[in-house]
Amino acid sequence: NAGVTQTPKFRILKIGQSMTLQCAQDMNHNYMYWYRQDPGMGLKLIYYSVGAGITDKGEVPNGYNVSRSTTEDFPLRLELAAPSQTSVYFCASSPEGLNTGELFFGEGSRLTVL
């Protein structure tokens, strides 16, 4: 199993450009998440999904969109990039069920907006 795979690993965007961060998992997990990691701020939840076709906002959803058309994929879309979106983005997945809750993370995508 590859686990959680994120692409790209690095990207530089100009203000106002759009892009999609890809995330795929091969563990058949229903739950998937996008976090951003800013220095000294920890991880902030952007969006999450509890299954195909179901998404919901996290703590910091503004400026982002997601979709979940399959169990495996959970792309994160930035429509109009802003310098405040410079961050490291982590995708994670989690199995369903009681007493689980463990998140499996991707390697991260470092995004710089200039």
Add this chain to the structure above:
Amino acid sequence: AQRVTQPEKLLSVFKGAPVELKCNYSYSGSPELFWYVQYSRQRLQLLLRHISRESIKGFTADLNKGETSFHLKKPFAQEEDSAMYYCALRGTGGFKTIFGAGTRLFVKA
């Protein structure tokens, strides 16, 4: 509101010394608490969870509901413990996990 607070951004100890990374939480209910660790150039990964009451790599953490704390402890720190540690909380029956700001542990030889 749910909140996780890790008061120390950086903790530096000598090898062999005890280490305690502090975590306090705010949640109106019975949460699930976790410690995640990120070693240099590795993915963020689960270290331990309170519900398992286990010791992983010599680390333990006890949930203190009265003090709303979930401090991570190890009696004798090793150099390989140097990493970024995050305390995390998930509400009972919930799907969202929120994280603290993290504590960077540096174990000196």
